[in-house]
Amino acid sequence: MRNNYLLALLSAFLLWLAWPPIPYSSVLLFIGFVPLLVAIEQVMRGNYKRKGSKVFGLAFFTGFVWNTASIYWVYNAMNAFLPALPSLFVALIPYTLGPLLMALAFRLYYQMRKRNSILLSFMGLISFWIAYEYLHQSWELSFPWMTLGNGFSNFHQLVQWYSVTGVYGGTLWIWLVNVVVFLWYWQRREQVEVYSNKILLSVTSALVLIPSVGSIIAYSQYEEHINPSEVVTVQPNIDPFGKWGPITPEEQMRVLMDLSQKVAKLNTEFFIWPETAISNYGGINEEEFREYPQYRAVIDFLEPYHNGNVLSGIESYQFYDDQRTFTARPVGNLFKDHFNAAVLIDGSSKLQFYHKSKLVPGAELMPFGSKLAFMKPLFQHFGGTTGGYGSQEEPSVFYSASGIGAAPVICYESIWGNYVAEYVAKGAQFIAVITNDGWWGDTSGKDQHLLYAKLRAIENRRWVVRSANTGISAFINQRGDIVQRSSWWVPTALSQEINLNEELTFYTKNKDLIVYLALLTGLISIGLMMVRNKKITNDSPND
Template identity: 50%
Template sequence: MKRIIWLALLSSFLLWLAWPPIPYTSFILLFALVPLMMALQELAESERTKETLFLIAGLSFLVWNTASIYWVFNSLNAVMPTIAACLLSLIPFGLGAFLMALSFWAYRKISLKFPAFLADISLIGLWMSYEYLHQTWDLKFPWMTLGNGFSTSAQLIQWYEYTGVYGGTLWILVSNILIFRLWMIWRTKASQQKETPKPSYQKRNVQFLLIALGLWVVLPITASLYIYNDYEEEVNPSNIVVVQPNIDPYGKNYTYTAQEQLSKLIKLSQQKGQVNTEFFIWPETALIGYTEEKDFFLSPNFKAVSHFLDSFKNATVITGAETYAVYPDKKTSSARFSKENNFYWDSFNTAVAIENSPELQFYHKSKLVPGVEKMPFPKLLSVLNPLFEKFGGTTGGYGGQAQPTNLYASSGIGVFSAICYESIWGDWVAEAVGKGAQFIAVITNDGWWGNTSGKDQHLDYARLRAIENRRWVARSANTGISAFINQRGDVVQQTEWWKEAVIKQDINLNSELTFYTKHQDWIVYPFLLIGVFSFAYAIFLGVIFRKKV
C-alpha cells in the first residue's frame, strides 16, 4: 500500500512541477499522470475495496490542486471572514479534486468490462466531461483544465488556434495513456519466466505504441514550432497605454478616496499618452463608488475622465467601474428589491468605454466567482442567503450578461474587455472576438491574492487567449502584473509586481478569425457524449455494486 500511495503522490508532484508559473517544465504533463495510473492498476489487482481506489485518486488530485491554487484562500479571505473563506475554498480544492477522482474511478469501473482501447477512450471522455462541467455549471472553476498547463510554453501550442485548451487536454491524456499501456506490456514481460518467449503480437503492440507515442508527441510540437517561426502579424498599428496604479486593495497603508484614485490614474496616463494614443486601459473597479448607469454621464468620474480626454482627442478610456441599474419590476434573476426605495436593482462589475462624446458603452462581468460574486444554484440554495450575508458574501450577487459584447472607439476599433476571472474562458473570449474585437483587454485586480503564484498564472492564461484568437492582449492589473502580449502569445512587455507603473505599446489590430474563434470548443463535444455514456454505465449497469475494484 505504501508503494501505491507514493506513486499517487509522485503524480501530484509531477503535475505541480509542470504547472504554471514554473517555466520550461510543462512537457512533464505528457507523462505526469502515469504514476497514478500505475497505482490504480496495482490497486485494482489487489484485494482493496473500490472506496480505496477513489481515495487514492482523490489524494493525488487534492494534493496537486492545493499546491497549485493555494492562493484561492487569500482572495476569498480578503472579502469574507476566515470560516467562510475556508468553506468556499472547498470548491476549487475539494470539489475539483473530487470530480477528477470520480473520472478515474469510473474509468477503472469501465476497464472491468471493456477492452483496454475502449476503456482508455472512456477515460478521455470522462475527464473532458469533468472539465466542461467545471467550465459551465454554477460552481464553475476551469482554472485547472489540463490544457491550461502549457500556458508558459507558447512555442509548443500554436495549434491552440484550432483546438483551444481542450486540444491540450486531449494531447496530455492520450500521451499518458500510451505510456501507461507500454508500462503494462513491460510489466507483463518482466513477470514472465526468462525462458518464455515473447509473443509476436506483444512485439507488434510495443512497436505500434512506440510509433503512436512518438508521432503523437512530436508532430504537434513540430507543427507548432513551424507556425510560431513563420507567423507574421499584419501591420495595423494602434497605440495603447496600460495603467497599473498599484492601489492596495486591503488599504493597509492608505485608503484612497474615489477622487484621489481617479487623479492617480489620470496622472499616470498623462505620462505615456501621446497624440496618436487610441486607448487608455485602466484596471478592474478603477472608478469606485456605485453609479447608476443611466446617469453615469452626470457623475464626477465621467466629468473628470472627459476633461482628461480633452488632451487626447482620438483616445478612448476602457476602465473598470462599479455600476448599478434600476428596474420597476424584477427583470433579472440577480435583481434585488430595495424596500427603502421600492424598486429592484442590479449591481455590476463593469467595463466602461468613455470617449470624447456623451456616448457611453457598458460591458458587465458575467463569469462570476461562485459564492463571492454569485450565489450558486440560487433557487436550490436560497436558504443559505442569510449565512452568506453574515459572512460577507453576496446574496443576490452581481448581474451579468447572457452573451459577451465588445466596446468600440469612435474610430470603429472593437475591443473585448475581459474582467478578471473571465479571461480563463476561451470560448467566452472567442465569442466576443468573433463579433468584431480587434484586440483583447484584460482588466483585473490581482492584489487580493497577495504575492503568490495566482497572479503569475492569471497572466500566463492570457497568453492562451492571444494564441487562440491571434489577438494582442493589453492587460491592466491594479496590483498584479500588467502586460502586453502579442498574437503568438509572447509577453513583449510587463510590469513588476506591486509597483506603480504605466506602459505603452504599438500593437497590431487583427480582424481575421481563427478556426477556434469561429468554432470554439468543438473538439470537446464528441468526448462529452462518450463521457456521459461511460459514467452512466459505471453507475447504472451494476459495476458500482461490486465489492472489489
C-alpha cells in the same frame, strides 16, 4: 496500499511541478499521470476488496494534493471578500470539488475495465475527464483554472495549434501521451507484450514530436498583419484592502490619469484602466454617470487625444421598477442591482457598459442562488453583494468612434477560452483584460493569471492588453509572447503599438469541438459500461 498512495503522491508532485508558473516544465505533464495509472492498475489486478472505492480514493488523493499545491492562493483571494471561516469553506470548493470530479472519472474508468478492453476503457477515461473539465467551466460552481490544457501556458511555443483546438486540445494531447507511456511501462515491467513495445514507442514519439515541431514551425513563421493602434495600460497599484481608506475615489482617478499621461502619445487610441478603477462610495448609477465628477474628469483627460477612449473597470448599479433579476435587492419602492462592470468612455456623450458574466463563486455569486434563497440572511455581512452581483448572459464588444472593437474581459473571465472567443466572433480586434490580482498577494496566482492570457491570444490571434491594479500588467502579441510587462507592486503605465486583427481563427468560429466529441464518446462509453460483454478480455480486472 501504502506503495499505491506513494505512486499517487508522485503523480501529484509531477503535475504540480509541471504547472505554471514554473517555466518550460509543462513537458512533465506527458508523464504526470503515469504513476497514478500504475497504482490504479495494481489495485484492479490485486487482491483487494472494494476496488472501486480504492481507485476513487487514489485519484482523489492525487487531485487534491496537486490542486491545493497549485492554487493554494485561492484562500488569500476569498479572505479578501469574506471572513476567515467562510473563506476557508469557499476555498475548499476548488481544493476538493475538482478532485472529486477527477476521481469520479477514474471510478467510471474502473467500471469500464471490468467489462471492456483496456483501450476502450482509456477512451472512456479521456472522455470522462474532458466532460469533467467542461462541467467545471459551465455550472455555477465553475473553476476551470486547472483545465489540463492550461498547463502549456508556460511553454506556449508548443501549442500554437490552440488556434484550432483551444485548451481542450492540450488536455487530449496530455492524456494520449500518458496512456501510451503507461502501456509501454506496464508491459516492460510485467514482461508481457499485448501491444508491440516498438509500436508504442513510435506512437509516443509521434504524439509528442509532431504537434510540437509543427507548433514551433508555425510560431517561427507567424507574421502579424500590420494594422497599428496605440494603446496604454495602467497599473495604479492601489492596495485593494485599503481602498477608500487612505485613498479616495477622486485620488484614485488622479493617479490613473497622471500615470496615463506620462506615457501617452497624441495618437493613443485606448487607455486601459483596471477592474473597479472608476467608483464612488456605494458605486455609480449607470443612468446618471454623466453627472458624476469621475465622468467629467475622464472627458477632460481625453481632450488632447482626438481618437482617445478610456476602457475601464467600474463599480456600478442600476435601479428597476420590479425584481427582474435574482440579484436585485429592494431599496424603498425600487430594486437595485450591483455590477462588477466595464465602461467605454470617449469624447462624445456615448457610454457603453458591460456587466461581468463569469462571477467568482462565493465572492461575487451565490451558487444556485435561486434555490438557496433562504440562506441570503446568512450572507448579509458580506457587504453590498448579498446574493451576488448582477451579470449579463453574453459578452458585448466595445466600439470606439473610429470603429475599433475591443473585448472588455473582466478578471476571472479570461480563463474561459470559449467565452473570450465569443467577443472576437462579435468583432473584437483586441482583447482587454482588466483585473485586480492584488487580492491574492504576491503568490503564483497572479503569474498563472497572466500566463493563461497568452492562450487567449493564440486561440484568437489577437493582442491581449492586461491592466491589473496590483497584479501584472502586460502586452501579449498574437503568438502569445509577452512583449511588455510590469513588475509586481509597482505603480506604472506601459505604452505599446499593437496590431489589430479582423480574421477569425478556426477555434474562434467553432469553439470547443473536442468537448462535443468527448461527450459523444463518453455516452458511448457509458453504454459499453452498462452492457456486459459475453467474454471478459484478459486485460480486464476482476473484483
